[in-house]
Amino acid sequence: GELRLDLGRYSRCGVPEVIYGPGKRPDQIVEAFELLARSQQPALATRLTPDQAEALLMAFPAATVNSLARTVSLGSLPRHERTVCVVTAGTSDRPVAEEAAETARWLGAPVELICDVGVAGPQRLLAELPRLRQAAVVVVVAGMEAALPSAVAGWVAVPVIAVPTSVGYGANFGGLAAVLSMLNSCAANVTVVNIDAGFKGGYVAGLIARPHEPMRAGN
Amino acid sequence: GELRLDLGRYSRCGVPEVIYGPGKRPDQIVEAFELLARSQQPALATRLTPDQAEALLMAFPAATVNSLARTVSLGSLPRHERTVCVVTAGTSDRPVAEEAAETARWLGAPVELICDVGVAGPQRLLAELPRLRQAAVVVVVAGMEAALPSAVAGWVAVPVIAVPTSVGYGANFGGLAAVLSMLNSCAANVTVVNIDAGFKGGYVAGLIARPHEPMRAGN
Amino acid sequence: GELRLDLGRYSRCGVPEVIYGPGKRPDQIVEAFELLARSQQPALATRLTPDQAEALLMAFPAATVNSLARTVSLGSLPRHERTVCVVTAGTSDRPVAEEAAETARWLGAPVELICDVGVAGPQRLLAELPRLRQAAVVVVVAGMEAALPSAVAGWVAVPVIAVPTSVGYGANFGGLAAVLSMLNSCAANVTVVNIDAGFKGGYVAGLIARPHEPMRAGN
Amino acid sequence: GELRLDLGRYSRCGVPEVIYGPGKRPDQIVEAFELLARSQQPALATRLTPDQAEALLMAFPAATVNSLARTVSLGSLPRHERTVCVVTAGTSDRPVAEEAAETARWLGAPVELICDVGVAGPQRLLAELPRLRQAAVVVVVAGMEAALPSAVAGWVAVPVIAVPTSVGYGANFGGLAAVLSMLNSCAANVTVVNIDAGFKGGYVAGLIARPHEPMRAGN
Amino acid sequence: GELRLDLGRYSRCGVPEVIYGPGKRPDQIVEAFELLARSQQPALATRLTPDQAEALLMAFPAATVNSLARTVSLGSLPRHERTVCVVTAGTSDRPVAEEAAETARWLGAPVELICDVGVAGPQRLLAELPRLRQAAVVVVVAGMEAALPSAVAGWVAVPVIAVPTSVGYGANFGGLAAVLSMLNSCAANVTVVNIDAGFKGGYVAGLIARPHEPMRAGN
Amino acid sequence: GELRLDLGRYSRCGVPEVIYGPGKRPDQIVEAFELLARSQQPALATRLTPDQAEALLMAFPAATVNSLARTVSLGSLPRHERTVCVVTAGTSDRPVAEEAAETARWLGAPVELICDVGVAGPQRLLAELPRLRQAAVVVVVAGMEAALPSAVAGWVAVPVIAVPTSVGYGANFGGLAAVLSMLNSCAANVTVVNIDAGFKGGYVAGLIARPHEPMRAGN
Amino acid sequence: GELRLDLGRYSRCGVPEVIYGPGKRPDQIVEAFELLARSQQPALATRLTPDQAEALLMAFPAATVNSLARTVSLGSLPRHERTVCVVTAGTSDRPVAEEAAETARWLGAPVELICDVGVAGPQRLLAELPRLRQAAVVVVVAGMEAALPSAVAGWVAVPVIAVPTSVGYGANFGGLAAVLSMLNSCAANVTVVNIDAGFKGGYVAGLIARPHEPMRAGN
Amino acid sequence: GELRLDLGRYSRCGVPEVIYGPGKRPDQIVEAFELLARSQQPALATRLTPDQAEALLMAFPAATVNSLARTVSLGSLPRHERTVCVVTAGTSDRPVAEEAAETARWLGAPVELICDVGVAGPQRLLAELPRLRQAAVVVVVAGMEAALPSAVAGWVAVPVIAVPTSVGYGANFGGLAAVLSMLNSCAANVTVVNIDAGFKGGYVAGLIARPHEPMRAGN
């Protein structure tokens, strides 16, 4: 195999290596899933083209495809009860949110999705506060001026993972406006990942949500 | 005189030329006020050093000094009843907000100041909605991630003039984060002026607030 | 419905939510228009693809299509007599100007369009001053160095909404040069919206132009 | 009082409002501490000048001063046993690391500080792995090219909060190189806060480290 | 001598090497003037501190000091009759304009200075058109949005050398807004030099203004 | 006609308005040429698509097409004897150089083209010095690090117009590296136009090269 | 021939001119190879399209094609024994690494390729240390946060040539994050070339690896 | 001791850890030198304040101070005969060049310094070619447009290490123009280090110049 798959990551980092699709041939990705399956590790691949996804599904008919998220997963980490809440500002942030949700689910968390509650219609967020405040951690996905993470953070007692998106135009400069906005959040409980990095947002949220005891054991 | 003061601006633009302090000697600024006074025009100077302000006060004991705003004014345009509301996100945005307030007052508007209602403590803004919704126009002054203008804009039926400030540190890059955020506001009623430009925010708000009839006449 | 349409925006902000086309399926946009129509609200959609526009026209044969502006509207807010003047610097700024004009018209304003009066041919603007000075508010659409808003602002007594465009090449950096230029305007009555945001320019201009009395009532 | 202190933040967000020093008079900060003390809330102030710190110490002799961190605290949130590990790349990153450590301690966590283990001397990090892998969460403070968070993240099964610093010169552009590097980390468990924002790094780490049960109750 | 003065530049480039002050000791600058004087070349030094200027004046009492321009010159190139016109937008652009004027004069050109004719007061430029249109070349010095070069260029049949200045604040980003604006001028006869580079503006203008015949000889 | 062609530009600026192709329909461009022809003005259009060029050639069989330069011209300004020299650094800078050459020729100048003399092969430029030093003005077209204008400027006694190109990759950032390099040239006789703006480089060079006497008359 | 090939570069710089493919017709590239072959110089062409590569192979059946690297070479410089080690962080950095390897081989060096040893799986690099430490010089190819060059540099006693790639997304801004990261490396033995410039990385490594004696002779 | 000095770097990387002055107390730096001296390693400290340098000199009277370079060294690595040539463009680049020279000397190389040969006076570099072409490696130190590395690289058969400086003003943006220019050099033998990083330039040059045999042994 041409890939140097990091099979030790599950024991070292508590999560198996996740396959990043761009630049890999479908057969390489299938091979990676086979290696993981053979060593009893759950598998996840992200940013897949339809061709890559199809090849995986052919080889692993039991795999789960999320075409909006552009992910395929096989198995998952142990499931628990601490919810990850994924919130989006607008309709176009949905694919990034799906990638975050899919990743958090694969890490074992129940996921709540709250869509389209951007600050321009502020009563929408207020109406969702009860659901939001149940979460063990919140992922907020937003583009344009990305005001939503700060607005959410002011209402919850848990970490907020802000995922900037490239949604918007003009002076958004491909997500620069959103990522700068989030880094400068006046709310103390906000951290930030890369632009359009739903995967990372869901991953860190998944780690935070995991019950403490099993993790200790997993170390 | 070394200054080419634009004395025709009052008739042409409905407001006299405002004196911008930086780079001018105190005697030059006093001379500008004298020229305006002699031609019966109200006067305003901004971004003054203490020395410049003092020289103006010596020459015009009736002038109004606002040391937080760093302005001096003499007279004002005709007063009316349509309120300009100036809102700040945090304590450090105050000086820019004062400059905006002072300018709008000089243009004839009653001014309401609502301070320290940033989104990290969202119930603070909700408590001020009744006062906010009286205004003919709202000026929102915010630094860091500048989420407040979008949050305010979602609650009002009037234009929101967003004034980014250089308040913050690190990835605020001197106000860049705030100005990009505001330009990308998902709220349709938000427009933006330069970083720390309280003067401009107050000026445009003052123009918008003016009753229509007198303006027509003034054209 | 997958969309969380903000039907309360008309009463809260005095204007119904406007539909932003990118990333939405034609049937989603048609559904949004249906919801607005059912609750007696005028409707506007922007940045439409030909497919989206066609779907709307099929469902609402009475709708108005502006293919240059890429908008479709159904009904409008109450019409009044205070003019919005939309000015362009060059021929290529036209589509953005059309979007601004279409939005202002939908908000109820009569619109005057003055095209191709960039500063390289300064006598063209001088010839249009009488028309320009009738307006209750001016929208200036310009790319490249975006000198026109300052040039216009020096001749009028009303707010100037500057809309930077991505027209140009090289060191325009997709509209960055224009938006920085406009933010730094030495004219006090200039505010700025996002690059290519004709919609926002027309929206704010439409709000400013509205007669004061009805607005009060609308609050 | 001129400050609109957000006294409800403790119950709403599980942590009292933290006082940000810049731009506040010493007496304003003392007043804020008094308000917090009176309502039985622990207090923390950051980015203090020596004058501000001294005023606090005069008024509250029981307060804890950390002059490297530029913080003063009074009381703390309930202490627990889950460790926050703060790691620095170089000697000059120490003040930011101290701010992070002080904040995490105030939130109730035991803190381990591992200094000066940048990647140019890779055996230093390897030697600290046992201590590092005990932590419930890791804060990595690094300037220049900020390679350390990725290097640390590859060895642990918990979230890594990366704090970029402005340490370095030239093409670091005040921390821009570090923050971009961290946002692009190829390790999935890395999130990022603002440049030099030791406070935020420590805050989020403190939230993550908190035992789950008390938090539920605190909601 | 520590300096490698380029004494051949006069014959090679038609103008002697000009001394750039920053980073040189006063005695080094005096020595450079001595070398030039000894080889019969006129001398010019720019961006001088008061100490450097004084040392030059002590050594060369016949030298010309312009303290606004921060230049000292000794002799000049052959004088001719083709005028360089230097135009400024605002009062604060004056020092850069003086440096340009001083350099053009030293290159032999008569200089006309037209100050404070920024586009916010457009009738000021219109009033100066007759004087402006006499020039063989125009240097336009402007900060903030730098609209003036395009406005001037539309009225003249000669090259316009645009000198951006760092005058302004906020989103001027130290002159970035002005230099981008000028590079994107829609007027075809505009070229640009570095920010605050009055020297370069005056130098190129001086070269352009020189009568053709003597230059040919000088080659 | 939809175009507001500036027919007064010839008398005002000494050169007719040049037609900029992008965003115009072929028939609009043909109409512009007809207007110019009818008023006895030479015509030039730039940045043409093959379709636009063909439409012009159909309507004006006497027109001159340069497909590398993407220009079409009809007639020219009065021819003279003062040469414009256009120099390129590498093979890929050729199209921009052709646009410059075509524009200068249309303005009446004889043009010398010296290609592919970038500094990586320094003997190539040295070999061309005699030809280079005949020119009345030099246009240097270069991408990547754009060292050539400074290297050329050190050998000539005339203005150098530097045209940055977007040639290169990676950290050239679409020509940003080249334009910054040129603005910072340590040679005093270098001015700069927009990235890829061969038209502007050739235009200003053409203005500078024009004999003085006819210009005076043309004013 | 239209190309001004620098045939003296072999004797002047110790390596023949390398042909850069973009913007050249296949026949021009074949002609360049013919010129080099005729003067007994080895030839290399980079960044070739399939068409360009095929034309070369038709004309020179003995040429070596590397389609991943997009290079074609004919002959090579004298081979020696000092190894160039090329290291990549991830799978997608492979094409840039191949270009580096191919260039170093053509310069005469044996090349070792170590792939996919990014810092997220740190044990992978540790396992390769023995091979890595044999090299006379190391080329490290990395995108995203580009932490690998610093990590490698801490283990070797030779220069490290860092080649940033545009691999990644979002806040990598086309390789900007990687190049800034590398320039700020805290390891003293790291130098940097352009983004995606495998050619340059391999070239400088090839120069460094060359045995000293032959080079002297080649001067 | 508070510093975690990397005493193994000499054996691992062939050069002892170099002390970076900023942010360290004088006694900390003295302690570092003592640790190095005690383990028989030569010592170098860079970017020292006068106080830091004095403390070192008091403790180690045999140390070598270079106040222009702001370095102090004690002993050196084994001396050899392969020259490092350090070239500067202008007078103000001297301190950075001295830091490079001092570092290369400490690494054992003889150093030739060639100053003030920027491209604006091109005959100066031509006159130094014989000296330049003796070097085993060349360090080129340049600010502003940084054309010199490409110009030098075209004449030599060895690697060129380009050190950008922050010398200049305006659109140099603190050295950004220089570093971008150098990264885009059309000469294949140019690599780049951080802005003002004379230390790094001298370090890599010193590594390259070292005779091969001793290095092998040192591995």
Ligand SMILES: Nc1ncnc2c1ncn2[C@@H]1O[C@H](COP(=O)(O)O)[C@@H](O)[C@H]1O
């Ligand atoms: N604080 C301010 N910020 C921006 N522009 C201002 C300010 N105060 C006054 N101005 C404008 O500055 C212009 C005067 O510039 P100057 O000719 O340099 O005095 C006037 O046209 C005012 O509209």
Ligand SMILES: Nc1ncnc2c1ncn2[C@@H]1O[C@H](COP(=O)(O)O)[C@@H](O)[C@H]1O
């Ligand atoms: N060092 C710090 N960096 C960033 N934010 C802080 C810091 N210290 C306190 N804060 C936040 O600043 C806010 C207070 O801002 P202000 O209203 O301007 O006092 C609080 O909500 C804190 O969460």
Ligand SMILES: Nc1ncnc2c1ncn2[C@@H]1O[C@H](COP(=O)(O)O)[C@@H](O)[C@H]1O
């Ligand atoms: N290639 C070009 N680059 C920049 N400006 C040009 C170019 N060709 C023509 N122009 C200018 O573009 C202006 C016409 O713009 P428009 O009104 O959009 O047609 C004229 O004033 C010309 O001076």
Ligand SMILES: Nc1ncnc2c1ncn2[C@@H]1O[C@H](COP(=O)(O)O)[C@@H](O)[C@H]1O
């Ligand atoms: N892949 C490459 N990246 C950067 N420069 C290259 C590359 N391949 C060749 N070159 C250089 O490009 C120059 C040729 O440019 P040109 O004259 O446009 O063909 C030569 O001096 C080579 O050193």
Ligand SMILES: [Mg+2]
């Ligand atoms: Mg919505």
Ligand SMILES: [Mg+2]
């Ligand atoms: Mg507050």
Ligand SMILES: [Mg+2]
């Ligand atoms: Mg036009």
Ligand SMILES: [Mg+2]
């Ligand atoms: Mg250290």
Ligand SMILES: [Mg+2]
């Ligand atoms: Mg003025």
Ligand SMILES: [Mg+2]
């Ligand atoms: Mg070539």
Ligand SMILES: [Mg+2]
């Ligand atoms: Mg991998």
Ligand SMILES: [Mg+2]
């Ligand atoms: Mg010099």
